[in-house]
Amino acid sequence: MTAHSQSRMPEEPHDVSRPEPHHVVPYFTIFIVLVVLTIITVAVALVRFPNEIVNVLLALLVATIKGCCVALFFMHLKYEGKLIYLMLIVPICLMLILVFALIPDIVMTDPGSSSASLHLFNAHPAIYNPH
Amino acid sequence: MSDTVLNHGYIPEEHAPDPVIGHGDPTPPGKVGIWLFLASEIMFFVAILGSYVILRSGSHELFAKHALALSKPLAGINTLVLIFSSLTMALAVDASQKGKRNKTIICLFITFLCAAGFLGIKAIEYTSKFKHHTIVARESANGPLYVYDGHLHEEDAASMTIEGYRMPVPEHGSIDIHLISEHDVMNGGIEPAEAGQKSEKAMETFTIPKSEIAQDIIYGPWKNIFYADYFTLTGIHAIHVIGGMFPIAFLCIFAIRGKLLPHHTEYVGLYWHFVDLVWIFLFPLLYLI
Numbered sequence: 001m002t003a004h005s006q007s008r009m010p011e012e013p014h015d016v017s018r019p020e021p022h023h024v025v026p027y028f029t030i031f032i033v034l035v036v037l038t039i040i041t042v043a044v045a046l047v048r049f050p051n052e053i054v055n056v057l058l059a060l061l062v063a064t065i066k067g068c069c070v071a072l073f074f075m076h077l078k079y080e081g082k083l084i085y086l087m088l089i090v091p092i093c094l095m096l097i098l099v100f101a102l103i104p105d106i107v108m109t110d111p112g113s114s115s116a117s118l119h120l121f122n123a124h125p126a127i128y129n130p131h
Numbered sequence: 132m133s134d135t136v137l138n139h140g141y142i143p144e145e146h147a148p149d150p151v152i153g154h155g156d157p158t159p160p161g162k163v164g165i166w167l168f169l170a171s172e173i174m175f176f177v178a179i180l181g182s183y184v185i186l187r188s189g190s191h192e193l194f195a196k197h198a199l200a201l202s203k204p205l206a207g208i209n210t211l212v213l214i215f216s217s218l219t220m221a222l223a224v225d226a227s228q229k230g231k232r233n234k235t236i237i238c239l240f241i242t243f244l245c246a247a248g249f250l251g252i253k254a255i256e257y258t259s260k261f262k263h264h265t266i267v268a269r270e271s272a273n274g275p276l277y278v279y280d281g282h283l284h285e286e287d288a289a290s291m292t293i294e295g296y297r298m299p300v301p302e303h304g305s306i307d308i309h310l311i312s313e314h315d316v317m318n319g320g321i322e323p324a325e326a327g328q329k330s331e332k333a334m335e336t337f338t339i340p341k342s343e344i345a346q347d348i349i350y351g352p353w354k355n356i357f358y359a360d361y362f363t364l365t366g367i368h369a370i371h372v373i374g375g376m377f378p379i380a381f382l383c384i385f386a387i388r389g390k391l392l393p394h395h396t397e398y399v400g401l402y403w404h405f406v407d408l409v410w411i412f413l414f415p416l417l418y419l420i
Contacts, residue, residue, distance in 0.1 A: 027225070031218040038210050042203070045419035052191075059415035066411045074221045074404045083158045087166050091173040098181050106188040 023079050030073045037066045165398040169405050176409055179367065183360050183416065190356060196312045197357040198418065200263075200350070202256055206418045209252050210410065216245030217407040220379075220400045227396040232386055235396070239383040242403065246376045253369050260358070263350040264293060265308045265316075267300065269343040276300040276345070278308075279337055280316035292338050308348050309355045364413055371406045379403070 041062045049055055072078040077088075187194045223238035259282065266279040281295015298319030300306065317332050348354060352362040378399045385392055 025221070025225070027218055027221050031214065034214045034217075035211065038207070038214065041415055041419065042207055045203075045415065056420050059420045060412075063412050063415050067408050070217060070404050070408045070411065074217055074407075075401055081158055083163065084166050087163070087170055091170040091177075094174060095177045098177055102181055102184055105185050 023076075025073055025076070025079075027073070030069055033069055034066055037062055037069075041066075159394060161394055161398055162401075165401050169401065172405060176367075179364060180412070180416070183364060186356050186360060193310060193355060194357050196314055197355065198420075200313050201361070201418050202259070203418050205252050205256050206414055209249050210414050212245050212249050212252070213407045213410050216242045216249070217404050219245065220403045223382075224393075224397050224400040227386070227391050227393045230391060232389070232391060235391060236383060236386045239379055239386060239396075243376060243379050243383060246372050246379065249372055250369060253365065257362075260350040263313075264291075265311055265346075265348050265350075265354075266291070266293065266339060266344055267306070267308060267346040268339045269345075270337075270339070272343065274343075278306060278311065278316055278319070279339060280311070280313045281334065281337070284336060289342075290338050290340050291344075292336060294336050295334055296332060297335070297337055308346050361417055364417060368406070368409055368413060371409070375399070375403050375406055 044058050219238045219241040223235050226234035262283045264283055269276055277297045278300055279293050279297045281293040284294045285292040296317040298316050350358055352359045382396055
């Protein structure tokens, strides 16, 4: 603390602006929850439901729960004021718009063209003349 | 002036009005800044994840069969390492705010080690991909043409030794080494008679003369769009991890010198948790589904 800054803030003792943790955050509990959810993610992926969409949605659901745990507790979002939430609403809205804008591309993919492009034996025949 | 900023993170009065909306504590401008940065980061990652979704929906089989070749155990360990580093970072922020110097130093140091460990495991994964070849070659001059797929074992001037699988080049049509996967070669290499007996073929070691190689490609980003996506997403995430290691190291050095920076530790912590959050989504998207 220099004399200069003291003269600028005569009313402020040194530790006033030190951010005091107002809430007891259960960090270890959240860590255990995250580890358990990671194990669940892997287990769900290994079990594999016959419907592929169920697999994808389950994996994304568990990932979203984990992400919410990290954001709410590790990033203290649960204890933040409205300003931070206001700043987060904008990218989240844009994210949802982007995701919904992608749905036509996913749903309207021509199944014939996708399987044809994946067919293993459809490339150029130069491979037969190595020399 | 700079000393004040370092000590307090922000100057509470006279210079800038407190950005308060409604009730509650004033939000420091530094925190507003880091959250705005994170908001832009969300948009950045959503954009590249969007391109991943589009490419995946168009080439579902390609993505599914190539994702099988990624190492799930390594990625799983990396997830746990990153979650643990997030825990130690949160504890470091807490300790720093309570003025506990030793605990801050230890927690920041463990976070730094976890970041380094994450990158080390990532490096093992990348090295394995860059050693993974798909080769079309003859075993000897005028011999039959084979497709080999496996990891490079040894290489000298005249030949390459590959540990993996091989299958004969199909008699009809042609093949594209960009699209072919390790599992294709493994299943294609099983003779019809033995196909019923065992579903998985053991790896073999093949020595291929270099003069007989027709085509050779490694599992780099140029292999196909799955690997382009894999390297883009994990590479950008790894750059974020590297970017986070510098401020963590600086905070640790400052704490060792006796200067706790609670505000700055909190901002670095927010960034670090965000990097963890991105990996939480990348792990199932790339490795598991």
